[in-house]
Amino acid sequence: DLHSSAIAALAVSLLLVMVRLIRRDTVKHAFSGVFGVAFGVVFAMMTGDAKDFYLPGMIYTLGLALAYIITTLAGVPLIGLILGPIFKENLSWRTRNPGRKKAYAKASWAWGLILLAKCAILFPLYWWADTSQDTTQFGWVLIALKIPPFLLAVYLTWVFLAKAPPPIDVFAEMEAEERAEKERAAAVAATTTDGSGPRHRR
Template sequence: MTSVDKPTQDAPQQHESRAVTEAALFEAFGGVRGMVETVLPGLLFVSIFTITKDLHWSAIAALGVSLLMVAVRLVMKDTMKHAFSGVFGVAFGVIFAMFTGNAKDFYLPGMLYTLGLALAYIITTLAGVPLIGLILGPVFKENLSWRTRNPGRKKAYAKASWAWGLILLAKCAILFPLYWWADTTQLGWVLVTLKIPPFLLAVWLTWVFLAKAPAPIDVFAEMEAEERAEKAAAEAAADGGRHRRGA
């Protein structure tokens, strides 16, 4: 095999690996619909508050649209994890803002969650168990096999987790000063603007790192193969026993 032939033969495998990675990222992070569910409640809150300056109606509208999106997923029998996470996030924001009477506090739980998530990505990577690997491992059907059996993939997960952590920290570095210095509408519009671009950048970098990484080890397929082998061995032993008794 020449050096010219090898890339040609590897190209289909690389294409398949990238397609699998894209599908897994789409499933893990919710795709376009998940992004809409993430952005819409906050967009509705800041839009209504900008016009009316009424905390109660803005909060009710944001919570209402979150519940509506959950209801739509229930009717369509779709996965609920992204919609439910959105509802809980909005509900915490509403409760916090209503309790303090400060409309800016609608955004504070989400900002604190973002900061905590950024630190989680960084700390878990430093500890040798990058968070993005814990999230995507089950999606790729590799679970934690990448930790000990696939070092190239562990390295890719570490790079991706660093990317997520640093991007989210940069986002926090913009939002927290605005929480103290800006008014509710200014903070709200900046926050809505920063919902999608940093997320897309982190997902794209994750795709870049994983597309170049070794393929995941399908531990579920391995377990199924072991079960089939054990079953075949047991059947062979039973057949051998019957033949000996027959003899």
């Protein structure tokens, strides 16, 4: 029954949030999970078809795959935009580190193509799932295709970045420039104070 399944899905998601709250764990991913489940439930309830519970997530996956590919073609691979701040290099890889930009492009291609392959499997199965039994089997296939493609994309990203030049720490560069500016200012102030600056005629 669609209504019973919807209530069960939301109840399990909320239970996981409560468990994380009790354990004082990070609830960010749990709340995002509740949002995703709720969105799927609303979608399925609106259409009256249980298999539509999975459709928003599939559309998101397709959009993410296209984002990886399009940004790479545009010269700003999405992986670089995501990992740049984490590695304290921001966008320095675009103009100052071509080897790293190439690695980010390869990683983004890997993510995009892997997600497209996943969509190529899921969308035909979604269209062919006409009965409740088909929908249940489709759900198991979708679950089975969550972790393995993700791990493959992560592994390929690690391989590409391991062979790339190290990131340029732009934050360290900015801190060094600030220190140098302070030292120059201190030197000027010391020169003015000890009387070694220009003297005036009496």
